[in-house]
Amino acid sequence: MGTRLDIDLDRSSPVPLYFQVAEQIAEAIRSGGLAPGARLDNEILLADRLGLSRPTIRQAIQYLVDKGLLVRKRGVGTQVVHGQVKRSVELTSLYDDLRRAGQEPTTRVLSLRPEPADEEVAAVLAVPSGTEVLRLERVRYAGGEPLALLHNWLPTGLGALTPDALRERGLYELLRAAGVRMRVANQRIGARAATPAEARLLDERRGAPLLTMVRTTYDDQGRAVEHGSHVYRASHYSLEVTLIER
Amino acid sequence: MGTRLDIDLDRSSPVPLYFQVAEQIAEAIRSGGLAPGARLDNEILLADRLGLSRPTIRQAIQYLVDKGLLVRKRGVGTQVVHGQVKRSVELTSLYDDLRRAGQEPTTRVLSLRPEPADEEVAAVLAVPSGTEVLRLERVRYAGGEPLALLHNWLPTGLGALTPDALRERGLYELLRAAGVRMRVANQRIGARAATPAEARLLDERRGAPLLTMVRTTYDDQGRAVEHGSHVYRASHYSLEVTLIER
DNA sequence: CGTCAGTATTTGTCAGGACATTCTGATGTC
DNA sequence: GACATCAGAATGTCCTGACAAATACTGACG
Numbered sequence: 001m002g003t004r005l006d007i008d009l010d011r012s013s014p015v016p017l018y019f020q021v022a023e024q025i026a027e028a029i030r031s032g033g034l035a036p037g038a039r040l041d042n043e044i045l046l047a048d049r050l051g052l053s054r055p056t057i058r059q060a061i062q063y064l065v066d067k068g069l070l071v072r073k074r075g076v077g078t079q080v081v082h083g084q085v086k087r088s089v090e091l092t093s094l095y096d097d098l099r100r101a102g103q104e105p106t107t108r109v110l111s112l113r114p115e116p117a118d119e120e121v122a123a124v125l126a127v128p129s130g131t132e133v134l135r136l137e138r139v140r141y142a143g144g145e146p147l148a149l150l151h152n153w154l155p156t157g158l159g160a161l162t163p164d165a166l167r168e169r170g171l172y173e174l175l176r177a178a179g180v181r182m183r184v185a186n187q188r189i190g191a192r193a194a195t196p197a198e199a200r201l202l203d204e205r206r207g208a209p210l211l212t213m214v215r216t217t218y219d220d221q222g223r224a225v226e227h228g229s230h231v232y233r234a235s236h237y238s239l240e241v242t243l244i245e246r
Numbered sequence: 247m248g249t250r251l252d253i254d255l256d257r258s259s260p261v262p263l264y265f266q267v268a269e270q271i272a273e274a275i276r277s278g279g280l281a282p283g284a285r286l287d288n289e290i291l292l293a294d295r296l297g298l299s300r301p302t303i304r305q306a307i308q309y310l311v312d313k314g315l316l317v318r319k320r321g322v323g324t325q326v327v328h329g330q331v332k333r334s335v336e337l338t339s340l341y342d343d344l345r346r347a348g349q350e351p352t353t354r355v356l357s358l359r360p361e362p363a364d365e366e367v368a369a370v371l372a373v374p375s376g377t378e379v380l381r382l383e384r385v386r387y388a389g390g391e392p393l394a395l396l397h398n399w400l401p402t403g404l405g406a407l408t409p410d411a412l413r414e415r416g417l418y419e420l421l422r423a424a425g426v427r428m429r430v431a432n433q434r435i436g437a438r439a440a441t442p443a444e445a446r447l448l449d450e451r452r453g454a455p456l457l458t459m460v461r462t463t464y465d466d467q468g469r470a471v472e473h474g475s476h477v478y479r480a481s482h483y484s485l486e487v488t489l490i491e492r
Numbered sequence: 493c494g495t496c497a498g499t500a501t502t503t504g505t506c507a508g509g510a511c512a513t514t515c516t517g518a519t520g521t522c
Numbered sequence: 523g524a525c526a527t528c529a530g531a532a533t534g535t536c537c538t539g540a541c542a543a544a545t546a547c548t549g550a551c552g
Contacts, residue, residue, distance in 0.1 A: 493552105495552080496549105497551095498548085499546100501545085502543100502544085502545080503543085505540100505541085505543095506540085506542100507541105508537105510536085510537080511535085511537105512534075512536100513533085514532085515530105515531085516530085516531085517530085518530095519527080519528075519529090520525105520528090521525085522523105
């Protein structure tokens, strides 16, 4: 049964050992070296072969179980899941998604300026009503066609967001680069008909169905770092979510 | 700083100790005994006070961090998150959601019978094309108004699903009661205009925006146990998703 | 030949210890 | 007074060891 798993460990690397193991198992699954349904060697044997302890191996496997790549069963063993999990639960941005799909997204920045927060925005960002917040409005294109109308509010002082930077990269990418560590996001997804203004910007007919998403993202500390209200052309885009129950 | 956390442990219980600890911390957070931003005692002190080892305490805390209730920071400590996380990532069904919101959902079963699977359904359920699968069509009401049109396909032999049972309870609930352990679900969420037939069933105008969801759910073993294609009245319902990044 | 009990295998839980890394705050120096 | 340095505190990683519980297999018995 010993599917030859060649795992190289670098003990001098700052990357934790359990993570090195997890990454290489995940890579073997992605590349097909470990087929769906294949059984992994048992934990003790794996630990022994790699010169690691069982808790370290367990941590690596647990990480992959949480991501939905592996399934464990007491008394049986650990297997690669059958159903192909496309993408794990991630804090994903439209820009990243499009780039991964090879779509070459472009962005037009409609406006980017500080504004006093209204009641609703102040409430979700947990700042006093009337505080200046950065208001951002963009149109996202893919393959030359308009895809979404993006509306964001951010607390001030989160690093330098310039129109130039926003044309070249996604908002999440810029925030991460500025040292913001996003951890939790609440999304509400709905649908409605396009207003005339939206229809014009998105090259749709008036009343065309749009996918709407309202999202608030929190960092490490639970502080709100971004609030967005986006609309997508339903004819050109859909959202994908993978849920994993512990 | 020692917020008095009264944690009772029952070592004779089959419930794991780390889980007992996690549950009681979570309860303290829910009840307000632990306010957002409050710092937990450090792991070593906690372990000492409860007579447990540090790994056990860590496992309990890790469980709550994964659920988005706590935040850890090296060199600092463990805190209760500020942003109120409404609901963790769960395999949730429309029926459960409505009941939790106190809406008293009702269901009308339009059809429930075995049918040969077409290409697409056979592919997602991973059965040979033409195999008999259970096809289920329902209308879900809340507060007397139609809310969604639900369309499901299930492999045969998953327990007795009867129209009567489906009128009284949600599909997920019935599957769980039949011993099905669902673990991973892939959802694709989109929007489109209502067809005349859909508009009639849902009491909407033709062309009204609908929220669409196509979902495949997998069990423990990675076997597909349910495939659904649902449409919701966008004017009456929206989906909520919470994402947590590890 | 079928059923039941026992046994081996494998993951789940828990203990206790050691060192590394990171963040905060205080101390000291220029 | 501002900046750099250092010590303390907390979590992160990793180790060894042990027993419990669930599952699958095997052999004996009816």
